[in-house]
Amino acid sequence: xxxxxxxxxxxxxxxxxxxxxxxxxxxxxxxxxxxxxxxxxxxxxxxxxxxxxxxxxxxxxxxxxxxxxxxxxxxxxxxxxxxxxxxxxxxxxxxxxxxxxxxxxxxxxxxxxxxxxxxxxxxxxxxxxxxxxxxxxxxxxxx
Numbered sequence: 001x002x003x004x005x006x007x008x009x010x011x012x013x014x015x016x017x018x019x020x021x022x023x024x025x026x027x028x029x030x031x032x033x034x035x036x037x038x039x040x041x042x043x044x045x046x047x048x049x050x051x052x053x054x055x056x057x058x059x060x061x062x063x064x065x066x067x068x069x070x071x072x073x074x075x076x077x078x079x080x081x082x083x084x085x086x087x088x089x090x091x092x093x094x095x096x097x098x099x100x101x102x103x104x105x106x107x108x109x110x111x112x113x114x115x116x117x118x119x120x121x122x123x124x125x126x127x128x129x130x131x132x133x134x135x136x137x138x139x140x141x142x143x
Contacts, residue, residue, distance in 0.1 A: 004091065004111035007118055009126040011106055013136045017099040020106070021080045023136050024095075025049050030057055033135035034070075036127045039063075051077055055085070089113075106132075 013020055023029040030045035034057050041062055047055040053074050060067035072093070076084040083095040091111035098105040108129060112121055135141055 004114075005118060006109050007112050007122050007125070008107060008109045009122060009129050010108065011129055011133045012100070013104045013106065013133050014102070015104065015136050016102055017080045017097050017104040020097060020104040020136060023141070024083075024097075024106075024132065029135070029141075032141075033132045034128060035059060035131055036124050048074075049077065050074065 023033070025047055027045040027047050030047065031042045034042040034045065036059065039061055040059050043058050043060055045055075045057045047053075049055075051074055054072065055074070056069060056071045058067055058069055070087070072085040072087045074083065074085045075092070076082060080099070081097055083093075083097075085093055087093060091113070093108065093110040095109075096105075096107045098107070106129065108125065110121075110125060112118055
């Protein structure tokens with residue numbers, strides 16, 4: 001079996017890892033940042049944060065013409081350090097959270113889909129990660 005190409009996106013967020021972890025894993029926060037662009041919103045999110053636990057996030061166009069589910073099962077969890085999961089289509093995603101003083105680096109690696117260009121996939125996942133960064137760093141976000 002041919003190994004899938006891996007794509008990486010990353011950012012540094014100017015808040016401590018404990019807050020970053022909570023914003024990444026709690027459904028009430030996920031619904032505020034899990035979008036690819038301003039045309040989308042996240043109407044629902046569930047997260048059973050344990051090994052073999054499942055999650056499901058819905059990303060939908062605000063005009064109602066399209067929606068997508070991001071679903072998976074956790075393989076490995078190290079609180080405030082690592083999330084590894086398998087998406088429904090069998091691809092693996094690894095997210096590493098690295099505390100750097102009062103900042104947190106996130107490195108997200110995922111296996112590429114065959115039917116989209118690497119550039120499209122990297123752009124989409126990076127857009128969501130940048131929305132997460134904005135959410136975390138926004139003074140209006142409930143700390």
